[in-house]
Amino acid sequence: MQIISKGLTFTYNRKTDFKKHALNGVDLTINEGEFFGIVGETGSGKSTFIQHLNGLIFVEGGELTVGDVNLAVKDKKEKKALKKRLKELRYKVGMVFQYPEYQLFAETVKEDVAFALKNFHPEISDEEREERVRKAIETVGLDYEQIKNKSPFELSGGQKRRVANAGILVSEPEILVLDEPVAGLDPVGKKRLMALLHTLHDMKIVKTIIIVSHDMDEISENVERVALFSGGKAVMVCTPKELFLSDHPAVKRLGLPVTAFASKKLFEKGIEIDSNFKVNDFIEKVTEKYKNL
Ligand SMILES: Nc1ncnc2c1ncn2[C@@H]1O[C@H](COP(=O)(O)OP(=O)(O)O)[C@@H](O)[C@H]1O
Numbered sequence: 001m002q003i004i005s006k007g008l009t010f011t012y013n014r015k016t017d018f019k020k021h022a023l024n025g026v027d028l029t030i031n032e033g034e035f036f037g038i039v040g041e042t043g044s045g046k047s048t049f050i051q052h053l054n055g056l057i058f059v060e061g062g063e064l065t066v067g068d069v070n071l072a073v074k075d076k077k078e079k080k081a082l083k084k085r086l087k088e089l090r091y092k093v094g095m096v097f098q099y100p101e102y103q104l105f106a107e108t109v110k111e112d113v114a115f116a117l118k119n120f121h122p123e124i125s126d127e128e129r130e131e132r133v134r135k136a137i138e139t140v141g142l143d144y145e146q147i148k149n150k151s152p153f154e155l156s157g158g159q160k161r162r163v164a165n166a167g168i169l170v171s172e173p174e175i176l177v178l179d180e181p182v183a184g185l186d187p188v189g190k191k192r193l194m195a196l197l198h199t200l201h202d203m204k205i206v207k208t209i210i211i212v213s214h215d216m217d218e219i220s221e222n223v224e225r226v227a228l229f230s231g232g233k234a235v236m237v238c239t240p241k242e243l244f245l246s247d248h249p250a251v252k253r254l255g256l257p258v259t260a261f262a263s264k265k266l267f268e269k270g271i272e273i274d275s276n277f278k279v280n281d282f283i284e285k286v287t288e289k290y291k292n293l
């Protein structure tokens with residue numbers, strides 16, 4: 001499923017004196033199969049944009065399609081028709097909010113993970129549901145038998161987040177959208193979660209992954225393309241390398257990944273390293289240069 005946004009606008013509290021223009025014409029296409037990043041300063045519209053993708057926020061102005069679902073409805077009749085398709089859309093577009101562990105609520109891990117499936121697909125038999133819950137829990141790297149009857153609240157931070165992710169994966173979404181997925185995790189937890197996302201993507205368990213982040217190292221290492229949000233627009237859509245080489249003021253304020261920072265410092269000393277700013281590539285290029293000195 002491809003995502004196409006053209007001139008998307010959105011205003012909070014539109015009819016009041018407190019109105020706030022959050023999106024000011026987002027032009028952005030995300031292709032099926034991409035591992036995509038969305039970056040931008042706080043308040044640039046990232047969260048507002050992604051909540052449009054599964055209809056949590058209705059389109060106010062502009063165009064938006066996700067696969068064959070047109071989310072920009074013109075009248076009441078179209079809105080009624082869209083509402084009927086939202087269930088299916090929410091199933092296909094999994095959304096993991098910031099700090100998903102705060103959304104855990106059930107008494108046991110297996111009930112928590114089963115929640116979406118039970119609600120969206122009550123026709124699925126108990127046996128099949130249990131099988132899918134087991135698969136989702138194993139996919140996120142947890143031991144089903146060991147954890148299934150535990151309370152989500154007795155788990156570590158990293159485990160809780162894995163359980164929350166399993167609760168999204170259980171519905172086998174085609175598109176997975178994660179808002180600041182590694183925020184607040186320790187370095188090991190961060191690495192594990194990103195590795196999990198790559199496994200899901202490489203094995204095509206999830207076709208498209210979209211991560212919202214303001215950690216530039218994470219963006220540099222992980223995504224193929226990135227959109228820079230600023231003032232409610234996607235002001236750049238490019239590779240991470242192009243983003244970090246640009247002199248857009250928002251990029252300056254967000255900072256650089258450590259490799260891009262090091263490249264810049266080396267360049268100032270007359271040493272040119274042309275890498276894509278991923279750590280491995282950077283080290284390889286530095287090593288080559290060093291050998292040739
Ligand atoms: N529920 C809300 N009510 C009013 N204004 C909001 C609400 N949510 C976000 N905003 C405003 O909309 C703008 C975009 O916010 P948001 O999409 O959350 O940005 P980001 O995720 O990039 O930090 C900000 O100015 C923010 O203050």
Ligand SMILES: [Mg+2]
Binds near residue numbers: 046047179
């Ligand atoms: Mg946000």
